[in-house]
Amino acid sequence: MKLFFENRLPVRLMAAMIFFGLLIISSTGCTKKFDQLNTDPTSFSTLPPAALPKALARAQYEGVYGDPGGYELIHSLFTDLWSQFFADAGGSASDRYVINQDWIISQWNLTYTVNWPSLKLVIDGTEGISPAANAIAKIWKVYIFHQNSDFYGPIPYFQAGLGTLSIPYDSQESVYMDFFNTLDSAVTVLKNTDPAQTPFGTDDMIYHGDITQWIKFANSLRLRLALRVSEVDPATAKQQAETAVSGGVMLTNDDNAFVDVTSNPNSSNGLCDEAPWQNMRMSATMESYLKGYNDPRMQQYFSPADLDGQFHGLRNGLAPADVTSATVVGGPFDGAVNLSNINLVRWNPNTDGVTKLNVIYSAESYFLRAEGALNGWNMGGNAIDFYNQGITLSLQQWGITDNTAIQNYMNGTTTPAPLSDYLNSPAVANIPVKFATDPATQRQQILTQKWLALFPDGIEAWAEVRRTGFPVLYPVVHSDNPDVPTTDIIRRFTFVEYEYETNGKATQAAISLLGGPDKASTHVWWNK
């Protein structure tokens, strides 16, 4: 121990070194800064109120699956095939009614982990502060959840987004009733709001906060939902439809709802980005109707085939080997050069900042009112007028403004065309455009024209085909889904596998709410 003290230099040096070391360590070493250090400065640690409109914007954009990936995984690979707007030239099994779990999870994921949490943030954050903003967010909530419920039937709804790890499913009926209530109170709030207010401003990517437009939108959505339940709950349907119409639905093409993605190239139109891809080609069903009716929208919806400059569709539900047979006309399989793509002039990667994403067209409301009138409801007019107005609006919307052309189309007596495809498909149906006299044909005509007008919204088109059976579609050539024969159409998405894995008990319990086995052939509540 003596050594320690016999020379003062080492003691001083040692002391200096320890002091220096401790100085470095103590100057930087203070764990009280850890909390701040572990906070990401590139994100919001507390959310400013100004962030809420940005949350609505995202929920609107993703709510129509605007992102290319999202668009493909719900629209292109499922509903746009099952509505038979398109057929798949890439041989995807989903065109044969196979529900690929890797794909459908994307829709589920977007709905529950992006759209609803974003909207919930807005709804909670505007409650009692901005009733109009709150009402608009709730209208959009109905929009995203009605699609989601139509896919599956029962869905987690009332308890969704609360952070709990077992989330019960709610019956479709209870969910629909909440839609009606929500829309009713939202419209009431908006009607009592000064129309000069523009909640969310331009962050509302649909109407820029135009309250009058949102009232029309809410009523049109309410009318859509009313007809959806018209077979299972006619009384509610009638009452909701009449309330919606008297409250004011969308009337002109100026009322059309689009998500405007034109201002920022980074939120693009997903359909534009994937239009040049392999798979989506005009369906044979579209071809038969459009050609048979000499429908001027054919050139608006689709591009002529590369091979011969003509329009050619493809039957849905082809096995890969059939696809090869159907598409080999001296050209390569992958190009499908003998088939019509979506209209690449309107939808291509360079127009993704020009072409807006469609939400609801006004034409639909006229067809809904026409069907309501047939049901004997007070829709403020008669079926034939609504039918013709719907056709007129739709044609005008796609640039066919010549009145004679519109009149000629409306009075057309030609019927869908037989096809010269490799299956020699006969005409898909036998009704003309000209409004018939018997209510049964009229109903089919209304729904057929609505289907044509809904393009490219395969989600809504598929829902209505399921509900009404119209328009008549070609049966799929092949079904790889053992539960759905080719003679039927696919009725719903089965509950996602991931839910069985992670929310098993609730998903099992949902089967009894569904009222049938968890199969793609089981009809949802409004489709009874």
Place this chain on the structure above:
Amino acid sequence: MRHQRRKALLKLLLIMKLIVFLLVIGSVELHATGYAQVKLSLNLQHVDIKKALLTIQKKSPYRFMYNDDLLPRDARVTIQTKEAGIDEVLNMIFASTSLTYTILKNNLVVISSLEKKDDIQVTVSGTVQLRDRDGQMSRRANITVIEKGTSRGTVTDENGAFSLAVTNTESILVISYVGYRTIEFPLAGKTTVNIVLDIQENQLQDVVVTALGITRQKKSLTYATQTLKGSDVSDTREVNITNAMDGKVANMTISKTNAGPGSSNRIIFRGNRSITGDNQPLVIVDGVRIDNTPKAFTDVTGNIQLSRDNGDGISNINPDDIESVTVLTGASAAALYGSDASNGAIIVTTKKGRYGNGIGIQISSSVNMENPLILPKYQNVYGQGIGGDFALGSDQSWGAKMAGQPILDWTGKTQAFSPQPDNVKDFFQTGTELINSIAISAGNEKSQTYFSYTNTSSRGIIPNNTYKRNNLNLRQTTLVAKNLTLDLKANYLVEDIGNRPFAGAANHALVTILSMPRSLRISDIRNYETIDPTDLSLKQNYWASSPPNFQNPYWSAYRDLYDRIRNRFIGLVSLKYQITLALSVQARTSLDYYTDASQEEDYSGSFWLTKPGGNYVINKESNRQFNNDLLISYVKDLSSNFNLNLNAGVSIEQFNFENTNTNSGGLNIANGFFLGNALSPVSTNSIARTEKQSVYASAELGFKDYLFLDLTGRNDWNSTLPVQNNSYFFPSVGLSGVINEMVSLPVAISLLKVRASYAFVGNGTAFNQIKPSPTLQDAGNGGFLLVDRILHDANLKPEETHSFETGLELGLFKNRFGAEFTFYHTNTINQILQIGVPNPSGYAFRIINAGNIRNQGVELLLNGKPVDGHDFKWTISVNFGLNRNKIIALDSLQKMPPLSSPETLGLIVAEEGKAYGGIYTTSYQRNSSGQIMVDNTTGLPLVEGDQTKYFAGNYNPDWTGGITNTFQYKRWSFSVLIDERKGGIIISGTQALLASNGVSQITEANRETGFVVPNSIKEDGTKNDIVVAPQDYWQYIGKTNLVGEQFVNSATNIRLREASLSYSFPANIIGKTFIKGISLTAIGRNLFFLKNNANGFDPETALGTGNNQGLEYASLPSTRSYGFYLKLNF
């Protein structure tokens, strides 16, 4: 505030606890005083003298030093004593001999022939210093100094000083100390001498650099280690040192991205411990951690098809600067490094300057060439087209038979339709690698300098892939004042990677080159672009008609450019003060700072671009690892039997990461790659920063140099954990005993050591895991708010790894044969995992503490010298490692929480009760007797699309092993390393792609006749007689209804990993030039497979360095390399 003060107090208390711990150990000194009064009771009957001496050695602290030849062979002694003194006993033994002895203070008994006392004429005095590997000097007591040929000897005092009476000034002194090279020092007339003993370099195995840079004798270690010499990693001329380690370390599993020179490797010791986190070991260079953040990290939650390998940290270390690499495979060994050490550590010691023999200069130069080791097997009968016919614009090979018929093809020319069997191979170029380096070492007693410069210049096997690296290294070790040593290191490197290839993505070269039609000529493909005369735009030449899925591989190589430059500085300042002989203090600061700047230029015409004009992306990131520590060491021989080595320290580790990325979002003027030309630029930035503060202590207590007890303790404060849980303490304990020095064993056994250790290591998590972080994306009319989709736990606890290991070390025939066996068992519990949750919760993932993952296994090292002649030597070393992993418990809610949304190829899961790394995939539907069910009408298999139904296997190997044989004949040396990896699977997406495109050999059979799916039955149970066309079949199972099961490969392989032949030129050839040595080596790496169960690719391929292993899609071929290495010493 009060809370924080309490924490500070707790920290202080802990430091005090550690000090008390040190004092307690120190007090052992009081009890362990000498053996001055040793009394011996012996009963020896007619034994030889050697046996008598060995018996005494065992029963007393005395050791004997003698020349075997001196002992009379026939002499027998009989000794019976009771409580006799040592002198008395020895006098009895040597009574009838002509031998005498001297007992030194360190209980060494020197035996020699009788000589006359009056021979003594002079007294020599001097000092002995010990020089360790780092060039640092120290002085010790008990270093033996003997006059050669006599029994006259002494030992040094605590200052290293001695004084000895010798015969005359021409005598030779023999100076020896355990672990140091014994030297014979001729007095040559001097009576005052200063002598330096060097650590025994050639017995590197015996001295090991352990945690915190503490050098220890291997025999004292309580855990397994393995050490590679610098030449083991540098002589193979691998740019990334971990490549050179492959096959040489037990239980080290390496997977490679093969992405050209300097690409990343995934290194795993003793299995995977973490499900979603990094499983790679720590990298420690010269005692401090350097950043080894994976830059090719594809986690199981990531996307396997998008991984650009940006190189890892360890690949930047210049192999030529490495002195040694020690591998601490287990947590026990690394416990002192604290958090993150649970995966083990790679400890790199770099060279320092030396003195003696003037200035040492080494110049080396090497050239290597490389080629793909293995490529898929192709068919060469059917060419471009579909349905058996040629089809212009097809990217498939289902076309007509290639018989040389003239065909108007995609080039617009009519050419013979003939097989191009080498069109894939010819795309790859010979990779080259030139490494030139110079190293200068110089110094004197007070100051040593090492400087090196290495230039590496390579090109990869993919056209336009280049790699350049310049490493500068300066090391200065200075004795700045008495007992005060300053160690400085400055390391700077610039690494420039040009167009590193990208595996697995459609927009890069590999996919197309591997799958292109068999009739395409590589010479045609080389014309990859044209200028469109109408608008003067650049157009890609590609054989498939629009819209293509893929593109011309040369376009990918020359028109989708990517350049990444790394500037890295690693600096170290270490000041060590030797306060007393026993006590020293060291303060150290180190900085590892590097920036990566990359730019991507994608020309307009690349099919996958969604914005016009091409695309330009610049990315800048910086990584800073800043460490400060203070270490106090106390090394003391408490008595002749007990010695103590105490270390205590505090440290701070800080890590900062910043990234800024700008994407041009298209370009206004096509192919003008600068930001001013950006169409819709988006910039994002990200930041990560963590800090860890620690106090730690270790004690190693040795008894009689054969029994060792190790204790360590460390407390970390980790910024990544919630405030209330961010402090955690973890201890380790170990014991080892050298049995052969404790009891008498047969002479053949020269070493028998047993050891056992237990450690507990805590760990934090990544940055910003405990609270929600909503952020904004540039989109819409002024941004989208991105909600946080992760459900955070504000109460996360540290992860814990409990590790136990035990081992046995054996040396036979004077250690000519050696074996080392280790068994280990680790449990990682409270793992911090990100797992999937039901989405209706509002979240996609949840961060939890959960699970218990067990890894246990064995490691075996064998080495031997079957032939050890003067001219010819043959040495063998074998390593073997086996790991068994089991997930004992996982989340309480789910047995198999999904870790990712399913990939097309397979789903990697963590499943309770199974080993981590299991892969599920799509499969055939089979009936109960295992027959494949086919569709009643098409005859094609029914596919089970739900990936959770079919378990394909596990990606981890069952065991790994390697054998190195080295033969030396005079100046020639030949060495061969063969290694084997047994077990594990890998699913090949390439095989699926190639089958679907009709290019692989497997698609050739039955082209024209079709076939019935083998071992199949119709869905309705009737016999399957439906003939399917191969095209329909392979497109169906390879693409449209991908059957992963079909493309599962066994990863078992045996390969010739390394072979080298070297020759060192003899002095008479070099002559009396200034050159001191020349050696020339021919080296080959990864030469060929002796066995490869995977079909057409290297199963050790990885798409990235994350946990997403066992899946492969259009990965880069691994390479065979061969070259020459010339080393000159001046």
